[in-house]
Amino acid sequence: MKSVIERIRGMADVWPAERTFREGLITQLQRGFAAHGYRPIDTPVVESTELFLRKSGEERAAQMYAFDYRNRQIALRPEFTASVVRAFVAEGQGRPLPQRYAYCGPVFRYEKPQSGRSRQFTEAGVELLGARGPAADAEVIHLALASLEGLGLTDCTLRLGHLGVVGALLASLSLDDRVRDWFLWSMEQLRARGDDGLHRNLRDLLSAQQGFGANGAAATAEAGVAAADFPDLDGLSLDGLTEGQARSTVLSLLRGAGVELGGSNRSPEEIVERLLVKLRRPRVDFDIAHALAFLRRLIGLHGEPTTVLADTRALLADYGLDDGPVRELEEVLTLLQAYGHHQRIILDLGLGRGLHYYTGVLFEVHTGEVGGREAVIQLCGGGRYDDLAQILGARAPIPACGFACGVERIAAALVARGALVAEPAADLFVCGAGQVGMADLIAVAERLRRAGWRAELDLRGRRLAANLSYAERAGIPVVVIFGETELAAGEIVWRDLATRVERRYPLDDLPQPNSSDTSAER
RNA sequence: GUGCCCAUAGCUCAAUUGGUUAGAGCGCCGGUCUGUGGAACCGGAGGUUACGGGUUCAAUUCCCGUUGGGCACCCCA
Numbered sequence: 394m395k396s397v398i399e400r401i402r403g404m405a406d407v408w409p410a411e412r413t414f415r416e417g418l419i420t421q422l423q424r425g426f427a428a429h430g431y432r433p434i435d436t437p438v439v440e441s442t443e444l445f446l447r448k449s450g451e452e453r454a455a456q457m458y459a460f461d462y463r464n465r466q467i468a469l470r471p472e473f474t475a476s477v478v479r480a481f482v483a484e485g486q487g488r489p490l491p492q493r494y495a496y497c498g499p500v501f502r503y504e505k506p507q508s509g510r511s512r513q514f515t516e517a518g519v520e521l522l523g524a525r526g527p528a529a530d531a532e533v534i535h536l537a538l539a540s541l542e543g544l545g546l547t548d549c550t551l552r553l554g555h556l557g558v559v560g561a562l563l564a565s566l567s568l569d570d571r572v573r574d575w576f577l578w579s580m581e582q583l584r585a586r587g588d589d590g591l592h593r594n595l596r597d598l599l600s601a602q603q604g605f606g607a608n609g610a611a612a613t614a615e616a617g618v619a620a621a622d623f624p625d626l627d628g629l630s631l632d633g634l635t636e637g638q639a640r641s642t643v644l645s646l647l648r649g650a651g652v653e654l655g656g657s658n659r660s661p662e663e664i665v666e667r668l669l670v671k672l673r674r675p676r677v678d679f680d681i682a683h684a685l686a687f688l689r690r691l692i693g694l695h696g697e698p699t700t701v702l703a704d705t706r707a708l709l710a711d712y713g714l715d716d717g718p719v720r721e722l723e724e725v726l727t728l729l730q731a732y733g734h735h736q737r738i739i740l741d742l743g744l745g746r747g748l749h750y751y752t753g754v755l756f757e758v759h760t761g762e763v764g765g766r767e768a769v770i771q772l773c774g775g776g777r778y779d780d781l782a783q784i785l786g787a788r789a790p791i792p793a794c795g796f797a798c799g800v801e802r803i804a805a806a807l808v809a810r811g812a813l814v815a816e817p818a819a820d821l822f823v824c825g826a827g828q829v830g831m832a833d834l835i836a837v838a839e840r841l842r843r844a845g846w847r848a849e850l851d852l853r854g855r856r857l858a859a860n861l862s863y864a865e866r867a868g869i870p871v872v873v874i875f876g877e878t879e880l881a882a883g884e885i886v887w888r889d890l891a892t893r894v895e896r897r898y899p900l901d902d903l904p905q906p907n908s909s910d911t912s913a914e915r
Numbered sequence: 916g917u918g919c920c921c922a923u924a925g926c927u928c929a930a931u932u933g934g935u936u937a938g939a940g941c942g943c944c945g946g947u948c949u950g951u952g953g954a955a956c957c958g959g960a961g962g963u964u965a966c967g968g969g970u971u972c973a974a975u976u977c978c979c980g981u982u983g984g985g986c987a988c989c990c991c992a
Contacts, residue, residue, distance in 0.1 A: 399965075399983055452990060455916085472992090500992085505916080507986065516992060747990065757991090771992065799992030826950045859945090861952035876950060890952070 403512030426495035436476035469501035490523030518797030525792035531728035554744025557718035692743035701740040753777035773798040818868035824851035826876030
């Protein structure tokens, strides 16, 4: 035997039992989507790499299956949202709003495989284009929760956040729109690693940039900019940097934040120029310190909704900011109650979700208790992305939100809760006995199939005993025997393997699926 | 991207601490049994010991690399 060709790392073969189980699961999800007016859409598995770079986080960009093919930059889709919005921009802009789309299919992310994570997995989800406000957000969140509930996953936890809080602050600081992304990213860093993590990250950036410029005349000057000279982020300043250093510092920060500089109609040089002008204004140091202090408080706001809402309102009041996001969250919570949801809900204003296209309400759904001992798996994620359509070329702003869930993870959660994954088997096994030709057997099998049965035909010409044994082991409940006697009489023998009862039926009057005189009903 | 564990027949595991031709159970296929299945008995197929190097008279066994699998971190569905 030749050496075996191995499966590509992170990819999975899905065997019939699992495959059938998933199919049922997906059908049920799609039925729920359809019940709310979401119609199925398919988009290509491959897209222009740029589609996913325009507004994705650094993390996402790094884990993309992207390659050059005949001078084109191609990527396997890492998600559906950008593709659906691209399709909408291309052909859907004339249609009545809102547009509701549902999708399901494989996506690809180059991550390290482990339990609940492979490099190809199946996302099912919806996008709601052209509707803003809590009612739209609540509909999408409801769909996520109801989908899981309908499948029997009732012990989920909803984690709900809102990027508008940090957005309100940033707007008040009159910083460039593009700096916003860097702060959102900082929020994630702060939340994940605390101040230390953020400082370390900044030092990494600065020292990496030192190595970068080490070949020019500026290298000696840069040697003075040791990482240790930036002990505190609040002291971030461009003072004492040469023009070139300042320029590359800003570039590094932006790139670190995953900001795509090529996606605008301004050149990277122009963008950096504008940023430098703003950063050099005397207020800027103060603004950044201000913003980071705000962020530190913000990421502390997570937990039980009523408490967190009050605390958030207080924070906004302290900074003289509008409490619009809090009112939205309140309304969303009210509407979720109207939908009849009673899942555990945690508000988390520090939620950032890596993807940089979110703009408002955003959420995740996890199994089990968050913070409890049980391993918590994220099943769904989504939120509001009001800017994406225009970033992808829509001629008007299109408010939008959506969510996606991981089919494999849901299946695993169901199995962990005792769901049965049954081996799919045919209803009938058709075999001969004695001297009966294959043509006659085929005729019988085809008659049974036309009657609605899933019938498997004996192709090995085995002994009857061997065939009975095979059907038994394959999980086929009934064996139809067509031998010389039956050929002469124009009937079949219908043998129920479980009860060992045999009945005879004329070929002209075969049993129907779901009729009460057979024991092999579906 | 970082760290840890693992790899012998389809499956579960052996192989006397480096020593003949790598074995067993289960499973699969066939026969005993040319029209009746969960049994028994008999036989058969199936391995470049994941792959590639190295050490050695000799490697499944020791070392390195690669690939694949598992787990945690990071991040996410």
